[in-house]
Amino acid sequence: MSRIAKVAVDLSLDREFDYQIPDELVSTVEIGSRVSVPFGHRHVNGFVVGLADESDLDELKPISQVLGEKSLITEPVMELARWMSSYYLAPFETCVRSVLPAIVRRKSRGEKKQLTVSLVNSNAKEAGNLICEDLTDKQRAVFQCLEKNGTMLLSELIAAAETTASPVKSLEKKGLVHISSESVYRDPHAGVEILKTAPLELMPEQAVALEKIVTAMDAEKPQTVLLHGVTGSGKTEVYLQAISHALEQGKGAIVLVPEIALTPQTVDRFRARFADKPERVAVLHSSLADGERYDEWHRIRSGEATIVIGARSALFAPVKNPGLIVVDEEHEPTYKQDETPRYSARDAAVMRGHRENCAVVLGSATPALESYCNAKNGKYLYVDMPSRVDDRRMPEIRVVDMRLEGQRDGKRGLFSKELVFEIRARLDRAEQTMIFLNRRGFSASLVCPACGYVSECEHCSVKRTYHKARHRLICHLCGDEQGAPDRCPECGSPEFKYSGAGTEKIEEVMAKLFPKANIARMDSDTMRKKNAHREILSKFRVGKIDILIGTQMIAKGLDFPNVTLVGVVNPDHALHMADFRAGERVFQLLTQVAGRAGRGQVAGEVLVQTYTPHHPAIQFARRMDFEGFCDQELEFRKELFYPPYSHLTCITLRGKHESQVEQTCDLLWQCLEQCVSSDVMLSPPVPAPISRVRGEYRWQILLRAEKTGEMTRPVRRAVAAIKKWPKGVRCTIDIDAASLL
Ligand SMILES: Nc1ncnc2c1ncn2[C@@H]1O[C@H](COP(=O)(O)OP(=O)(O)OP(=O)(O)O)[C@@H](O)[C@H]1O
Ligand SMILES: [Zn+2]
Numbered sequence: 100m101s102r103i104a105k106v107a108v109d110l111s112l113d114r115e116f117d118y119q120i121p122d123e124l125v126s127t128v129e130i131g132s133r134v135s136v137p138f139g140h141r142h143v144n145g146f147v148v149g150l151a152d153e154s155d156l157d158e159l160k161p162i163s164q165v166l167g168e169k170s171l172i173t174e175p176v177m178e179l180a181r182w183m184s185s186y187y188l189a190p191f192e193t194c195v196r197s198v199l200p201a202i203v204r205r206k207s208r209g210e211k212k213q214l215t216v217s218l219v220n221s222n223a224k225e226a227g228n229l230i231c232e233d234l235t236d237k238q239r240a241v242f243q244c245l246e247k248n249g250t251m252l253l254s255e256l257i258a259a260a261e262t263t264a265s266p267v268k269s270l271e272k273k274g275l276v277h278i279s280s281e282s283v284y285r286d287p288h289a290g291v292e293i294l295k296t297a298p299l300e301l302m303p304e305q306a307v308a309l310e311k312i313v314t315a316m317d318a319e320k321p322q323t324v325l326l327h328g329v330t331g332s333g334k335t336e337v338y339l340q341a342i343s344h345a346l347e348q349g350k351g352a353i354v355l356v357p358e359i360a361l362t363p364q365t366v367d368r369f370r371a372r373f374a375d376k377p378e379r380v381a382v383l384h385s386s387l388a389d390g391e392r393y394d395e396w397h398r399i400r401s402g403e404a405t406i407v408i409g410a411r412s413a414l415f416a417p418v419k420n421p422g423l424i425v426v427d428e429e430h431e432p433t434y435k436q437d438e439t440p441r442y443s444a445r446d447a448a449v450m451r452g453h454r455e456n457c458a459v460v461l462g463s464a465t466p467a468l469e470s471y472c473n474a475k476n477g478k479y480l481y482v483d484m485p486s487r488v489d490d491r492r493m494p495e496i497r498v499v500d501m502r503l504e505g506q507r508d509g510k511r512g513l514f515s516k517e518l519v520f521e522i523r524a525r526l527d528r529a530e531q532t533m534i535f536l537n538r539r540g541f542s543a544s545l546v547c548p549a550c551g552y553v554s555e556c557e558h559c560s561v562k563r564t565y566h567k568a569r570h571r572l573i574c575h576l577c578g579d580e581q582g583a584p585d586r587c588p589e590c591g592s593p594e595f596k597y598s599g600a601g602t603e604k605i606e607e608v609m610a611k612l613f614p615k616a617n618i619a620r621m622d623s624d625t626m627r628k629k630n631a632h633r634e635i636l637s638k639f640r641v642g643k644i645d646i647l648i649g650t651q652m653i654a655k656g657l658d659f660p661n662v663t664l665v666g667v668v669n670p671d672h673a674l675h676m677a678d679f680r681a682g683e684r685v686f687q688l689l690t691q692v693a694g695r696a697g698r699g700q701v702a703g704e705v706l707v708q709t710y711t712p713h714h715p716a717i718q719f720a721r722r723m724d725f726e727g728f729c730d731q732e733l734e735f736r737k738e739l740f741y742p743p744y745s746h747l748t749c750i751t752l753r754g755k756h757e758s759q760v761e762q763t764c765d766l767l768w769q770c771l772e773q774c775v776s777s778d779v780m781l782s783p784p785v786p787a788p789i790s791r792v793r794g795e796y797r798w799q800i801l802l803r804a805e806k807t808g809e810m811t812r813p814v815r816r817a818v819a820a821i822k823k824w825p826k827g828v829r830c831t832i833d834i835d836a837a838s839l840l
């Protein structure tokens with residue numbers, strides 16, 4: 100039994116403190132325990148992050164109290180937090196915080212149990228009616244709330260009845276309600292009936308892939324597998340059967356999917372396969388209510404749920420003995436957290452796999468170049484599934500040159516003749532169409548035809564987007580919005596012209612072209628309502644919607660057999676972004692979007708409307724030539740020493756005063772220049788591609804090196820060397836930055 104605990108206290112200090120574990124607490128203190136400790140003249144809370152038998156100090160103060168009964172972080176996850184702290188240069192305590200959801204952290208603070216309240220029995224209802232006159236208004240409100248909702252958490256009940264705990268206690272004294280500390284499990288999917296599915300008989304490529312994955316899982320030192328399967332090759336079925344294998348070995352599994360792909364459809368496929376014991380599956384995503392998230396986390400910790408499906412942070416779920424970690428759509432940039440610690444869940448998954456001796460499967464139809472190279476040089480095991488299930492044909496992709504379209508009849512429409520023709524053909528055959536556009540709103544920006552004025556956000560250096568339904572101009576960076584003017588603010592001209600187009604505009608034009616068609620739009624504007632997503636998708640599934648228009652939300656993981664046409668409207672603007680990964684992103688996007696077509700009996704077709712038809716990203720996507728794309732892209736990356744040939748660190752300084760930001764950036768750069776080795780490529784300070792956001796100026800310094808460690812040490816030293824760091828200038832360090840914007 101260890102006698103010393105290392106505690107990270109809640110004071111944002113980047114170090115741990117040793118405390119003695121008193122006899123009576125020896126059996127309860129474990130890694131991850133929430134504790135209260137004496138600190139100076141007061142008591143503070145913290146997490147036990149390590150145990151030891153010895154300390155450098157002679158006199159140690161004892162831990163005062165353990166808060167909550169069970170640790171909510173497992174030891175390997177705590178080690179992962181430690182790795183994140185050193186690799187991503189983030190305070191350890193911040194890393195510990197980010198491996199535990201806020202709600203779990205808050206509830207484990209303090210020994211208060213989760214209290215639930217229920218009506219004593221059905222007679223209570225009548226009794227309640229009889230004695231209702233005896234109840235105060237507040238007590239009555241509580242009573243009625245319980246009548247309506249059944250058993251509730253005390254905290255929720257208090258909130259719903261807009262009162263305090265005291266009327267609830269009075270009702271308990273009257274014998275009308277029962278307060279208990281049992282935890283109730285609230286199934287976030289209650290009321291949705293799920294039928295169990297049997298494992299499918301695998302196609303030959305799937306069978307080979309599964310065999311390789313199972314071999315990796317059973318190996319003494321399990322390897323990371325890159326599963327490169329084209330869209331519709333049946334990757335999900337392979338994951339499901341690999342998970343079954345983990346369960347047979349008495350182990351658990353974690354499946355990460357990008358938040359936008361965490362659709363009910365995806366989750367249902369997992370629930371359905373394990374529906375004989377539905378409580379085994381836990382789901383973690385951002386729209387869970389706090390109580391739901393808390394429950395799911397505890398079900399995992401108690402061992403009831405052994406299969407976890409979730410977005411990025413589900414990687415830290417306290418699954419005791421994982422046998423498999425899947426990262427689906429591993430190329431997705433959303434796996435990178437864009438606040439401290441700026442970790443990549445994909446890379447952290449590989450680390451967790453190492454620590455838990457568990458196989459990791461990275462799956463994608465368009466692997467990130469980093470993963471692809473790791474597979475090609477033998478660091479990962481490369482497994483590919485180059486054909487679709489049942490040998491269904493890959494869709495044909497046609498590129499429509501919009502420059503010619505304009506010349507033909509002198510006016511540029513939103514849709515090419517080809518696209519309109521093809522949509523009409525689908526409507527006639529009762530097949531479905533998806534239209535994809537990577538931009539919200541009605542039109543990109545508001546351009547004055549008389550003087551060329553464009554409405555730009557006052558706080559950010561980007562153009563505002565026009566949202567017609569609300570008649571407002573919105574900055575998609577800072578959210579700032581204002582009413583759209585009727586006249587040009589510069590020259591007063593009333594002829595405003597809307598350039599570019601957003602999903603809203605496409606919907607409007609589409610409705611005019613096809614007045615009889617059922618058209619729906621799905622983007623984050625229309626998806627604010629909690630179940631809107633599920634509703635639209637199920638309508639689309641049963642054929643009540645003919646044309647679905649959307650942003651990248653519809654590009655991921657959806658499987659609708661009756662979709663035979665996908666239209667992509669102007670992916671060009673993404674190519675003009677100042678990011679070396681722009682081409683890769685466009686290639687991935689087109690391939691994924693195209694993958695939604697022709698998943699049923701009828702072959703699919705894809706039309707890409709573009710003003711830059713010859714761009715390699717578009718041409719290689721058209722030919723479905725992943726390797727060809729990689730070859731030319733890798734050549735360019737190698738030449739410029741970009742990832743995957745280097746690791747990249749992006750330092751951004753931000754502040755309200757441009758000269759201050761610039762000067763500090765120069766100073767930091769000088770310090771860096773003195774301490775980096777010759778293996779590090781250090782670029783001079785430049786304004787960030789988006790040079791102003793929310794009124795703050797941004798400057799950047801890029802560092803590239805083959806090994807991250809060669810950069811982290813000097814960066815740490817240089818940041819510390821700046822003694823007088825100006826108050827108004829903040830610095831973020833992004834290791835393996837996913838975007839330079
Ligand atoms: N062995 C099989 N036999 C019959 N149908 C299968 C088999 N495997 C998968 N399918 C079906 O093929 C379709 C495509 O599979 P799935 O969605 O798993 O592909 P995927 O590789 O994950 O695709 P994407 O990357 O495009 O999301 C699904 O409808 C699935 O039910
Ligand atoms: Zn004007």
Ligand SMILES: [Zn+2]
Pocket residue numbers: 556557558559574575576577578579793
């Ligand atoms: Zn803005």
